Amino acid sequence: xxxxxxxxxxxxxxxxxxxxxxxxxxxxxxxxxxxxxxxxxxxxxxxxxxxxxxxxxxxxxxxxxxxxxxxxxxxxxxxxxxxxxxxxxxxxxxxxxxxxxxxxxxxxxxxxxxxxxxxxxxxxxxxxxxxxxxxxxxxxxxxxxxxxxxxxxxxxxxxxxxxxxxxxxxxxxxxxxxxxxxxxxxxxx
Numbered sequence: 579x580x581x582x583x584x585x586x587x588x589x590x591x592x593x594x595x596x597x598x599x600x601x602x603x604x605x606x607x608x609x610x611x612x613x614x615x616x617x618x619x620x621x622x623x624x625x626x627x628x629x630x631x632x633x634x635x636x637x638x639x640x641x642x643x644x645x646x647x648x649x650x651x652x653x654x655x656x657x658x659x660x661x662x663x664x665x666x667x668x669x670x671x672x673x674x675x676x677x678x679x680x681x682x683x684x685x686x687x688x689x690x691x692x693x694x695x696x697x698x699x700x701x702x703x704x705x706x707x708x709x710x711x712x713x714x715x716x717x718x719x720x721x722x723x724x725x726x727x728x729x730x731x732x733x734x735x736x737x738x739x740x741x742x743x744x745x746x747x748x749x750x751x752x753x754x755x756x757x758x759x760x761x762x763x764x765x766x767x
Contacts, residue, residue, distance in 0.1 A: 580608070580617035587618050596622035596650070602637035609645055620647055622724055627651035629660055629698055629713050630691065630766040632759060639722045648724025651717045655728075656766055659686060660713035661735075662699050667692075672731075685766050694762035701754050707745060710735075714742035716755060 586592045595618045597605060605623060612619045623642065627634045627649060634649060642649055655661050657674050669676035675686070702709040717726045730736035747755075 580612055580615070583618045594618070594621040596620055596624060598624040600625065600638075602641050605638065605641050605645070605647060609647070622648050622650050624650040624652055624727070626653045627717055627720075627723070628654045628656045628766075629716060629755065629759070630656040630694060631764055633764050633767055634722070639720070642722035649720070649722050650725050650727055651720075651723055652727045654714050654717040654726050655710055655739075656713075657686065659691065659695050659766070660698065661710040662695070662702075665692075665695060665699060688765045690762040690765040694758060694765045697758045697762070698755070701751065701758070704754075705748075705751055707751075708738060708741075710738055711742040711745045712747065712751075714739060715745040715747050716752070718742070719747060719752075 580595075583592070583595050587595070597608060597620050600608075600623055605620065608620045611617065623638065625634055625638065628651070631653070634651075638649070641647065658664060663670060663673065664675055698713070699709055701707075702712045705712075714726055714728065717723055728736075728739040730739055
């Protein structure tokens with residue numbers, strides 16, 4: 579893989595390379611082989627990361643920081659759960675969950691999902707924050723995150739997501755978020 583990627587880099591077709599859905603061991607192996615054989619170095623990892631799935635923090639965060647290979651966090655709103663639109667088991671017409679529940683049910687039909695979402699919702703309301711923006715900002719603030727990948731169905735959602743860069747999460751808010759993670763660790767993996 580790295581040998582073929584090197585050809586594309588040499589031809590000027592690509593500038594940098596990255597991984598997706600990788601493990602700490604896999605990332606370390608890619609970095610090791612690239613160094614040993616003078617092949618392109620992986621510059622990023624595109625893995626899921628959100629308030630409902632912080633498994634990246636177990637192993638991969640250390641690799642990211644120590645080896646300077648940044649996370650491109652995808653699914654930071656957990657397919658819309660962290661926007662609050664699925665609270666109380668309501669699935670708006672045309673929404674991802676209403677439309678594709680059979681595909682998503684194994685990830686989001688978990689025992690602690692609703693409890694965790696409700697607790698994050700309470701934090702957002704307590705501090706007068708938009709839940710989506712709070713969730714996105716949390717991902718952005720992590721030392722191992724290079725970028726947060728957002729998606730939106732409507733222009734309103736896009737504007738809300740983009741505005742998350744202007745949100746401030748105090749130490750107190752972060753502490754409360756981390757307390758929820760201790761109670762309901764990674765309900766959606």
